Amino acid sequence: MSQASHTSVLDDLGRRIAGGELPPGTVLTLAGLEQEYGVSRTVIRESVRVLESKTMVASKRRVGVTVTPMHRWHVLDPVLIRWRLESPARAQQLVALTELRLAVEPAAARLTAIRASEDARAEIGRLAAVLKELGDSGRGDTEEYLAADIAFHNCLLEACGNLMLSAIKEPIAQVIGGRHRAGLTPAEPVHASLHNHVEAAAAIVRGDADGAESYVRAYVESILGEVRTIG
C-alpha cells in the first residue's frame, strides 16, 4: 500500500471540491489536510499541486489553499469531468457534456468522413452493422451492445485526425457506460437512434461529410433532449 496514498488523497480531495462539499472560497491548510488524511506533507503537497494545475485551488503563503470559483477550473480535464459525473452535480454535468458533444461530434464526423483511413471507415461500418444486428434482435441492453456502442463513438472521434476533438472520447465512453449500468438502455433501442448510427456510418464510409455531420448531430440532439428532461 504505497502508491495508493497520493492517488487516493488526490481523488478524494478532487471529488469533494468538484462535488461542492468544499465550495469556492473554502480555505484549507497543508497542515490541516496532513492531519485529516493522516499522511505526510509530501503526499498532501503533491495532491494540492495537481489540483492547483487544474486551477481548482490556489495556494498562497500566509493564507493557505483556497478553493477557486468553478468558472476558473479546467473543466475539460477528463479527471475533473469524471469527478463531476460522480458527484451530486451529475445531472448538470451530463447536460453540459452533451452540449459539448453536440458541438464536437458532428464536427468530428465531418472530418472523419473526409480524412479517415480506409481501415477506420471499414471499422466504423462494421461496428454500425454490429449495433444494428444486436439492436434488431432485442439485445440492446447487453454488454456486447455497450462495447460496440462505445467502440463506435471512439472510432468516429479517433479517426477524425484531430487529437483535440478525439479528447472527449473518454468522457463520452463514461456517459454511455453510466447509462448502461443505470439500466437505462432498452433491449430494443429507439429506432431513430439506431437509424442515425447506421446512416452516419454509411455517410462516413462513402465520404459524405454533410451526411455524416447531420446524422451524428441528429443523434446527439436526441440524447440532449433526453438528458435535459432527466436534469
Place this chain on the structure above:
Amino acid sequence: MSQASHTSVLDDLGRRIAGGELPPGTVLTLAGLEQEYGVSRTVIRESVRVLESKTMVASKRRVGVTVTPMHRWHVLDPVLIRWRLESPARAQQLVALTELRLAVEPAAARLTAIRASEDARAEIGRLAAVLKELGDSGRGDTEEYLAADIAFHNCLLEACGNLMLSAIKEPIAQVIGGRHRAGLTPAEPVHASLHNHVEAAAAIVRGDADGAESYVRAYVESILGEVRTIG
C-alpha cells in the same frame, strides 16, 4: 526567488515534452532531473506529478519517468495548448485548435443567442460596433482593436452558459493575440470578417440562434482556411 522553482521547472519540462525535444518513450529519472535543474527532489517530484496528471508522462518504480505518446495527453489542457502554441509544433496546433473552434464557437453562439442575459447581449452588440468603427477607420491593427476582438470572443463564449464551451476562451485569446503580435492583422480588416462579426452580434442580440451559429461558423471557416495555408 522561492516560488519560481516549481513553476519554472514544470514549465520548462512541459515545453520540452510538448515541443518534441523529449519524444515519447524518453525515460527520465528523478535523480537525473534533480541534477539537471539543480533543485531538490521535492520540486522535481511536484513537477512530474503535474505532468503525470496531464498524462504527458508516466512514472514507474524501477523504471523512471517515461514520456507518454501524444495521443494519450490531455490535449485540451490550456497550459498544454499554450506550450504547443509556443513550440515548433505551433502551425499544427493552430490548425487543430481552429478546427476545435469551428466545432465549439458556432455551438456556443447558438446557445448564447438563446440563453444570454440582456447585459451580455448588449455588451456583444457594443463590442461589434467598436470593431466596426475601428475597422472602418483603418485602425484594425491597433491594441484597441485587439482588445475588442478578444473581448468579443470571450463574451460570446462566456454568455453561452456552458463552462465546458467557455473553456476554450483562453486559447482563443492567445491565438488572436499571437496573430496580432506577429503583425498579421491588417489595418483594414477583411470585409467579410468584420461583416460576420457584426451580423453574428446582431443575430445574438435579436435571439436568432440559426443566424448566430452560421455567421460565427462562416467567420471561423475563413480563419481555418487562412491558418491551413500557413501550416
Place this chain on the structure above:
DNA sequence: CTGCCACAAACATCACACCTTTAGCAACAA
C-alpha cells in the same frame, strides 16, 4: 486617522532516511 514596522502564520524548498515495488539476471531444475 494614517502610515510604518515588526511579528508570526503558512507555504516553498532542501536534505536525508527509509520503505516498497519490480526489472533484470543468475542459478537451477525439467
Place this chain on the structure above:
DNA sequence: TTGTTGCTAAAGGTGTGATGTTTGTGGCAG
C-alpha cells in the same frame, strides 16, 4: 534448451525535521 525460482539493486514513494520566504495583521508612533 527452456522454463521457473529467487535474489538484488535501481528507482520511485513516503515520512520528517529544518530553514527560507512571503505576506496578512496588529500594534505603535505621528
